[in-house]
Amino acid sequence: MEPEFSFTGGQAPRWWWWALIVTAAIVLAAAPYFVDIALQFDLSIIFIFALLALSMGFLWGYAGILSFGQTIFFGLGGYSYAILALNTGMSSLSMLGAILIPVAVSALLGYFMIYGRISDIYLSVITLVVTLIFEKSIRSTSGPEFVIGSVRLNGQNGIPGVPSLNLPWEDGAPLSIESMFHIAAGCMLVVYVGLRLLLTMRFGRIIVGIRENDRRMELLGYDTRRYKLAAFVLAAGVAALSGVLYALWGSFVAPEMFNLNQAAQVVIWVIVGGRSTLIGPIVGTGLVQYLSNWLGTVSVGQVTLVLGAVLMLFVLVFPRGLLPTLGDLLGLLRRRLGGKGGQ
Amino acid sequence: MTGQPILATRALEKHFGGVRAVAGVDFQLQPGELRCLIGPNGAGKSTFFKLITGQIKPTGGELSIAGHDLLNADAHAIARLGVGIKNQVPDVMNGLTVRENLWLAAAARWRGAEVAKKADCVAERLGLTAILDSLVGRLAHGQRQWVEIGMVIVCEPKIVLLDEPAAGMSDEETALTAQLIREINRDTTMIIVEHDMQFVKQIARTVTVFHQGRILMEGSFECVTADPTVRGVYLGRSGG
Numbered sequence A: 001m002e003p004e005f006s007f008t009g010g011q012a013p014r015w016w017w018w019a020l021i022v023t024a025a026i027v028l029a030a031a032p033y034f035v036d037i038a039l040q041f042d043l044s045i046i047f048i049f050a051l052l053a054l055s056m057g058f059l060w061g062y063a064g065i066l067s068f069g070q071t072i073f074f075g076l077g078g079y080s081y082a083i084l085a086l087n088t089g090m091s092s093l094s095m096l097g098a099i100l101i102p103v104a105v106s107a108l109l110g111y112f113m114i115y116g117r118i119s120d121i122y123l124s125v126i127t128l129v130v131t132l133i134f135e136k137s138i139r140s141t142s143g144p145e146f147v148i149g150s151v152r153l154n155g156q157n158g159i160p161g162v163p164s165l166n167l168p169w170e171d172g173a174p175l176s177i178e179s180m181f182h183i184a185a186g187c188m189l190v191v192y193v194g195l196r197l198l199l200t201m202r203f204g205r206i207i208v209g210i211r212e213n214d215r216r217m218e219l220l221g222y223d224t225r226r227y228k229l230a231a232f233v234l235a236a237g238v239a240a241l242s243g244v245l246y247a248l249w250g251s252f253v254a255p256e257m258f259n260l261n262q263a264a265q266v267v268i269w270v271i272v273g274g275r276s277t278l279i280g281p282i283v284g285t286g287l288v289q290y291l292s293n294w295l296g297t298v299s300v301g302q303v304t305l306v307l308g309a310v311l312m313l314f315v316l317v318f319p320r321g322l323l324p325t326l327g328d329l330l331g332l333l334r335r336r337l338g339g340k341g342g343q
Numbered sequence B: 001m002t003g004q005p006i007l008a009t010r011a012l013e014k015h016f017g018g019v020r021a022v023a024g025v026d027f028q029l030q031p032g033e034l035r036c037l038i039g040p041n042g043a044g045k046s047t048f049f050k051l052i053t054g055q056i057k058p059t060g061g062e063l064s065i066a067g068h069d070l071l072n073a074d075a076h077a078i079a080r081l082g083v084g085i086k087n088q089v090p091d092v093m094n095g096l097t098v099r100e101n102l103w104l105a106a107a108a109r110w111r112g113a114e115v116a117k118k119a120d121c122v123a124e125r126l127g128l129t130a131i132l133d134s135l136v137g138r139l140a141h142g143q144r145q146w147v148e149i150g151m152v153i154v155c156e157p158k159i160v161l162l163d164e165p166a167a168g169m170s171d172e173e174t175a176l177t178a179q180l181i182r183e184i185n186r187d188t189t190m191i192i193v194e195h196d197m198q199f200v201k202q203i204a205r206t207v208t209v210f211h212q213g214r215i216l217m218e219g220s221f222e223c224v225t226a227d228p229t230v231r232g233v234y235l236g237r238s239g240g
Helices: A015-034 A037-062 A070-088 A091-115 A120-139 A177-198 A202-212 A214-220 A224-250 A260-273 A279-297 A303-317 A322-337 B045-052 B075-080 B098-107 B113-125 B141-153 B171-184 B197-203 B221-226 B228-238
Strands: B007-016 B019-029 B034-038 B060-065 B083-086 B159-163 B189-193 B206-211 B214-220
Touching: A015 A037, A015 A177, A037 A070, A037 A177, A037 A202, A037 A224, A037 A260, A037 A279, A070 A091, A070 A120, A070 A224, A070 A260, A091 A120, A091 A224, A120 A260, A177 A224, A177 A279, A202 A214, A202 A224, A202 B098, A214 A224, A214 B075, A214 B098, A260 A279, A260 A303, A260 A322, A279 A303, A279 A322, B007 B045, B019 B045, B019 B214, B034 B045, B034 B197, B045 B060, B045 B159, B045 B189, B075 B083, B083 B141, B098 B113, B098 B141, B113 B141, B141 B159, B141 B171, B171 B189, B171 B197, B197 B221, B206 B221, B206 B228, B214 B221, B214 B228, B221 B228
Parallel strands: B034 B189, B034 B206, B083 B159, B159 B189
Antiparallel strands: B007 B019, B007 B060, B206 B214
16 A cells, blocks of 8 residues: 655755755845845745645644634634734734634634544535634624724725834834845744644654544554544634734734635645645645745736636646655655666 | 453443454453464454454443453553554654664654664564565565564563464574564563464463454463364454
């Protein structure tokens, strides 16, 4: 039986991985000095979406849970931040609260789904339905009676004027584009490194084991539901952080954060990059977003149609995603050059 | 057999719709025993194993392991009490390496440096050291069976259940498996489901015959194989 995954993630990263991370950190820190402001703005949103893709890539690729509704927590994170920050004026505490609220919702939703032994496909459907319920509910809050504190929800018009994050070292001034770039890039890098290291630890290795064979892990004595719930909540936290950053980036939140288009995009980013690595979803997000932006700037007519065709072709050529396929090709090349036969 | 049994069932039942896969089994196992379960296909042996390990919930009856009432307990809770099982079809993590499979099994019981140490020790005992970094899904059937046995014994359970441990193995592997079972049995209670009567003859002390979800007979290998009823319902057909 040929296994679906060739990368377990259980091994500790090698020195060259750490060298790449340090290099990436230096490049990202220095980028505002040689990258123009428009590109910084575009890259910031790619990093924010990459966080959302990472949350799904981790959950789907490593815990084996296909949640179509990471946008539940993305949207809730954004809305929670907007409402808390506009009501309290305390941006840092609001940011923390805006992550904790979706985390609590995910714990509740995850508990009923995972402890209720709902099968994988139904879990995907339920999460998709829940995100659509959130979207419809928010869209129907346009009346003046839908107010939380002093903030009107505004239905499909969303909430504009979301307060910026006040950083102590910037003397309370709103975030500059450079600072937003640094925060988005920093969060993405820290979350990526954190998740990668988590996979080398006991918890990470256990969730990979559960992905591979839930029943065997139960028979070894692991309460797999507890680990799955923990992974679901962790991924929700990452998606919520992405939602908060999205609200900060655009100073605006809208029901589109929850919608089907957004939910499907996350799946596409992960599929394109490959779900059996953590770097895959980041690369997938970058590629798809770049392609979308580029198609928007050239006259190709139906951008969505062209993008869809490109994606279909991509999935057919790289069914496991770009990064795992390239990894396999490199491995094959290395074995050939080393004069060894295939395993 | 007068001591407190390590495993006991009383009127244990499992119905699938109108089918009584296990139909009122009274079974007792003393600490240190090595019991073989035999019987035709569909006799309820594997279902009985699944009931003992919590993989399926019984329709009725009683189940106790080491004095704990575990009738509706979850599989992980039963495993934590020291019950390990190797299922009929290799039940391993195909996408992970042999090392990772053994590590995950060891980590369920041990902590810290003990985990890798125990996993390496079992790999050496089973001759898996050379294939530690191979993906389990790419191994031969017999090797995957050994990996699964390794995953069971690395936890050092009190009771080991092996469902057809010699199935699909070569003669040499079967002999090694019999030797391994005798070694494990030195300090572990075991129940083994097996169809290969030559294999059963090598390892068994007491044999329990299942037929139509019930225990038909229990006794020594010689007694059981000489019994005309057992020969009629099982051995006559299996050629054993």
